[in-house]
Amino acid sequence: MIGVYTNTTPVDAYRGAGRPEASYLIERMMETAARQLKVDPAELRKKNFITAFPYQTPVIMAYDIGDFHASIDAAMKAIDYAGFPARKAKAKASGKLRGIGVSCYIEACGIAPSKAVGSLGAGVGLWESAEIRVNPVGTIEVLTGSHSHGQGHETTFCQIIAERLGVPISQVSIVHGDTDKVQFGMGTYGSRSLAVGGTAIVKAMEKVEAKAKKIAAHALEASESDIVIENGEFKVTGTDKSIALPMVALAAYTAHNLPDGMEPGLKETAFYDPTNFTFPAGAYICELEVDPGTGKTSFVNFVAADDFGRLINPMIVEGQVHGGLAQGIGQALLEGAVYDDTGQLVTASFMDYTMPRADDLPSFQLSHTTTLCPGNPLGVKGCGEAGAIGASAAVINAITDAIGNNKLEMPATPDRVWHAIHG
Amino acid sequence: MYETTYHRASSIDDAVAQFAKGTDSKFLSGGQTLLPVMKQRLAAPSDVIDVAKIKDMIGIDVSGDTVTIKAATTHYDVAQSEAVQKAIPALAHLASMIGDPAVRHRGTIGGSLANNDPAADYPAAVLALGAVVKTNKRSIPAEDFFKGLFTTALEDGEMITAVSFPVPAKAGYAKMRHPASRFALTGVFVAKTKAGDVRVAATGASQSGVMRVAPIEQALKANWAASALDSVTIPASGLLADIHGSADYRANLVKVMGQRAVTAAG
Numbered sequence: 001m002i003g004v005y006t007n008t009t010p011v012d013a014y015r016g017a018g019r020p021e022a023s024y025l026i027e028r029m030m031e032t033a034a035r036q037l038k039v040d041p042a043e044l045r046k047k048n049f050i051t052a053f054p055y056q057t058p059v060i061m062a063y064d065i066g067d068f069h070a071s072i073d074a075a076m077k078a079i080d081y082a083g084f085p086a087r088k089a090k091a092k093a094s095g096k097l098r099g100i101g102v103s104c105y106i107e108a109c110g111i112a113p114s115k116a117v118g119s120l121g122a123g124v125g126l127w128e129s130a131e132i133r134v135n136p137v138g139t140i141e142v143l144t145g146s147h148s149h150g151q152g153h154e155t156t157f158c159q160i161i162a163e164r165l166g167v168p169i170s171q172v173s174i175v176h177g178d179t180d181k182v183q184f185g186m187g188t189y190g191s192r193s194l195a196v197g198g199t200a201i202v203k204a205m206e207k208v209e210a211k212a213k214k215i216a217a218h219a220l221e222a223s224e225s226d227i228v229i230e231n232g233e234f235k236v237t238g239t240d241k242s243i244a245l246p247m248v249a250l251a252a253y254t255a256h257n258l259p260d261g262m263e264p265g266l267k268e269t270a271f272y273d274p275t276n277f278t279f280p281a282g283a284y285i286c287e288l289e290v291d292p293g294t295g296k297t298s299f300v301n302f303v304a305a306d307d308f309g310r311l312i313n314p315m316i317v318e319g320q321v322h323g324g325l326a327q328g329i330g331q332a333l334l335e336g337a338v339y340d341d342t343g344q345l346v347t348a349s350f351m352d353y354t355m356p357r358a359d360d361l362p363s364f365q366l367s368h369t370t371t372l373c374p375g376n377p378l379g380v381k382g383c384g385e386a387g388a389i390g391a392s393a394a395v396i397n398a399i400t401d402a403i404g405n406n407k408l409e410m411p412a413t414p415d416r417v418w419h420a421i422h423g
Numbered sequence: 424m425y426e427t428t429y430h431r432a433s434s435i436d437d438a439v440a441q442f443a444k445g446t447d448s449k450f451l452s453g454g455q456t457l458l459p460v461m462k463q464r465l466a467a468p469s470d471v472i473d474v475a476k477i478k479d480m481i482g483i484d485v486s487g488d489t490v491t492i493k494a495a496t497t498h499y500d501v502a503q504s505e506a507v508q509k510a511i512p513a514l515a516h517l518a519s520m521i522g523d524p525a526v527r528h529r530g531t532i533g534g535s536l537a538n539n540d541p542a543a544d545y546p547a548a549v550l551a552l553g554a555v556v557k558t559n560k561r562s563i564p565a566e567d568f569f570k571g572l573f574t575t576a577l578e579d580g581e582m583i584t585a586v587s588f589p590v591p592a593k594a595g596y597a598k599m600r601h602p603a604s605r606f607a608l609t610g611v612f613v614a615k616t617k618a619g620d621v622r623v624a625a626t627g628a629s630q631s632g633v634m635r636v637a638p639i640e641q642a643l644k645a646n647w648a649a650s651a652l653d654s655v656t657i658p659a660s661g662l663l664a665d666i667h668g669s670a671d672y673r674a675n676l677v678k679v680m681g682q683r684a685v686t687a688a689g
Contacts, residue, residue, distance in 0.1 A: 293679040294599055334602060338666050346666060354603040413602070415672040422675075
């Protein structure tokens with residue numbers, strides 16, 4: 001083994017971390033195969049889709065569920081795939097080279113079963129923790145190890161609680177990122193927060209609800225099995241007897257009249273270790289034009305049909321997809337850390353490093369198909385990285401389709417594309 | 424940034440006098456280049472003389488066949504000027520494409536020309552239109568003003584006060600924007616003077632900064648049409664090459680932007 005010092009910038013995992021590269025290679029190969037076989041690229045993918053689940057891959061992953069035909073059909077419909085040849089001909093008449101590119105990704109996220117990652121050599125377990133504190137006035141604090149730094153957990157996690165109890169979302173608050181308050185957790189990455197951290201919250205909630213039902217049943221002199229939770233109240237099913245959540249919480253803390261042997265308080269903790277990864281999948285189709293004079297790429301349309309299982313907050317999911325697509329397109333067209341022969345970083349400022357900006361990106365058309373994830377009680381799959389995983393191959397497939405030259409490196413700068421056209 | 428002494432000049436004479444007092448003074452206009460390089464400690468002037476608020480340095484005057492833009496006029500004001508839009512629309516268009524809105528509201532024509540960045544937009548217009556750069560001391564024809572990368576005919580303590588552009592019969596500017604900086608990866612300004620001469624200048628292309636493009640000028644003199652450039656070849660030797668554009672790519676851009684500038688000029 002040779003160890004060397006370097007003055008180059010340290011590198012670390014970035015959105016998708018390995019899956020963009022794998023997906024890019026596979027989808028560029030699929031496209032190349034389709035062109036060589038003279039088969040429609042979308043049709044070739046359809047012929048090769050896995051349709052029976054669970055599906056054990058040759059490596060550790062066992063795909064739990066999916067409907068890849070549904071995704072590609074939705075994407076093809078959204079972009080009017082059948083109408084592309086006519087649009088290409090029309091663009092040609094105005095001197096532009098138009099191309100279309102498909103990319104179908106599947107990825108493994110919602111990391112991860114601790115045993116599985118241990119077998120792969122990881123030094124940690126990838127469970128998550130949650131603590132639910134129902135205060136004496138009925139407000140609910142959720143302490144999560146999945147820190148939110150822009151992913152909107154404060155909204156999505158609150159929604160889970162509010163929907164379960166039927167209380168206003170304003171009654172629920174999220175505590176995260178404060179190690180003085182929050183117990184040890186594993187964090188936010190690998191599109192795991194909802195599938196793993198959210199499930200830990202559900203598991204803690206199940207304990208809270210079980211204890212609260214016992215308290216309610218005792219107060220209402222009913223059988224615990226007859227208690228249902230609706231609109232923030234614990235009701236005796238089939239009767240008009242009920243007790244509101246704040247009164248249950250107050251009873252838990254006054255402890256004047258609790259079932260025999262019950263500890264006071266209403267606070268529960270859960271650690272959740274997932275049984276499998278989640279496997280979001282989708283189909284992206286990109287339509288663009290290349291200016292043969294400059295090699296510059298302009299987007300015409302970009303459609304994404306993703307399957308993230310159940311969506312708790314569709315707007316937040318769309319934001320995640322937008323961000324991921326922007327990064328995938330950045331990788332395809334714009335970004336790259338470049339060193340000169342002396343080891344000097346020549347992309348050290350945004351005057352040289354092309355960070356994607358709004359006018360570099362198309363107006364995305366997003367849609368969703370749904371197969372509920374069987375691996376967690378929420379039915380959710382990770383959505384944070386999918387855009388970055390699926391986008392770059394769609395873009396490069398579209399450019400190479402437009403210019404009729406399949407040899408093109410990322411980032412496909414105007415200079416590179418122009419040389420690919422003109423040699 | 425290293426320590427510096429800031430002066431706000433009240434007049435052109437005051438600015439020149441303040442400049443002379445410092446051991447290593449710099450004029451500051453929009454500060455779109457000077458301030459970043461000071462922050463990076465690549466420049467460390469002892470004194471900074473702010474000329475951007477001098478009343479005599481701001482404004483646009485059109486009289487007869489001449490558009491005079493005072494040196495501290497911002498790119499935004501040039502782009503928005505109805506007088507410029509009417510007299511030399513290509514010049515207003517060029518100003519509207521510089522940098523981004525923040526740059527256009529601070530950056531000035533005099534600052535851009537004094538800096539003479541090899542990828543700046545204004546030098547192409549000044550050279551192609553045969554403008555005259557006016558300073559506190561003299562008038563300098565465009566041909567004599569640009570002396571290579573970040574180098575001009577300005578002497579120490581000499582300050583641009585205005586630029587006078589002869590109104591052309593036709594003019595157009597086309598620019599391939601640098602994807603990151605939004606400078607000109609290559610920009611070409613074409614002009615047909617009222618006397619019938621054709622002048623073409625390219626920025627962002629040459630290792631020596633803004634340059635006249637003789638092959639395009641000759642072709643357009645014979646036939647003022649984009650198609651007249653179809654058979655023109657621009658040599659790649661002496662052109663800039665970096666991660667965003669190789670020399671042969673820039674040579675192509677000189678031709679293609681030239682064609683698009685002619686189309687824009689009409």
